[in-house]
Amino acid sequence: MKDQNPMPNLTHADIWDADAARTYDTPGRGMFADDLLKSTVDRLAELAAGRPALEFAIGTGRVAIPLRERGVPVSGIEISQAMTDRLHEKIDADELPVAIGDMSKTTVSGRFGLVFLVYNGISNVLSQAEQVATFENAARHLEPGGCFVVENWVPDLRSLPPGQEATVFAAEPGYIGLDTIDTMDQIVVSHHFRFAEDSRTAELFRSPHRYVWPSELDLMGQLAGFALESRHADWTGSAFTAESRSHVSVYRLEP
Incomplete structure (x- = not known):
């Protein structure tokens, strides 16, 4: 079988190194734009409904830190030690714990009402089987009725x-x-x-990224015991259409 990693000499931990972590944050613009962060955190806080949340690929804490400031206890999984170190320059590790590892298989203790994977993070998983495993790992961490939120781009x-x-x-x-x-x-x-x-x-x-269609994600969710609850074009709830270039999908863990 063909190696699906087009950069075989580098792992994601290598790619997201200290230089990448140092330049990742762009306060007030791009993915760090105030309006985008507010709408993202508003929606995630609503879905968490006061229950603890777990972020896959937590990065430097772009979403996790403001979500925690909204009163939602947050933990994370992150493959890059450098990105985690940058996060913990902003907030103490005891306040926002992060497990270092692959989000398709790394586990943390406890059960959560919300697991979320934002800004195309699912595409960092480079095979279909591992993307399915990421859904399964989300289900493993959720309490009954909890939800898994995936934000991703639509292949153009x-x-x-x-x-x-x-x-x-x-x-x-x-x-x-x-x-x-x-x-x-x-x-x-x-x-x-x-x-x-x-x-x-x-x-x-x-x-490198593996692009994945919304319908393919839905099947992955079904395999892991989820049902699609909603899909919108953005965090403000805009309608998802054939012209939408991204989506926010909410999968609810079936009882």
Whole structure:
């Protein structure tokens, strides 16, 4: 069987190293925009309903810290020690505990009313079997009736002409982002080029992902004992349509 990791010499722990952790936070813009964070935390706090929450791929605490500030006890699982260290520069480890490991199989003690995996985190799992295992691990941590929330992008393959293997997804002053796409194994490698002011040198950051369709996620949920409760285009509850480029899906653990 073909190795589905297009960067076989690097693990996700290698990719999300100290340099990545140092530059990950972009306060007030991008995924750290105030409006986006508020709507994300509002919805997650509503779903948690006062019960403890567990975040898979907790990263530097972008969502977990403000969710905890809303009164929701939060724990996390994270594969990168460097990202976790950055999180614990902001909040003490006793207040927001994080287990280091693979979210498809690492476990923590206790039961939770909410498990969540945001901002395309499921795509960091590079095989279908391991993505199914991630759903199963979420179910393993949930109390009866708890829910698993997945935020992910919808693959935009309509922009990929036949015979072409790459698309540019961003072109801004000092930055170009492009994806190379393997449609056989549903693998995308995102390439982020950041140019110095003299435009003669550039830094490259690459990350592999397995893109997955909403309907495929639904089947994974069924295999793990979940039923799809709702799907919206964003955290504010906008309708999900054929034109939506992302989705927030809530899966409820069946009794």
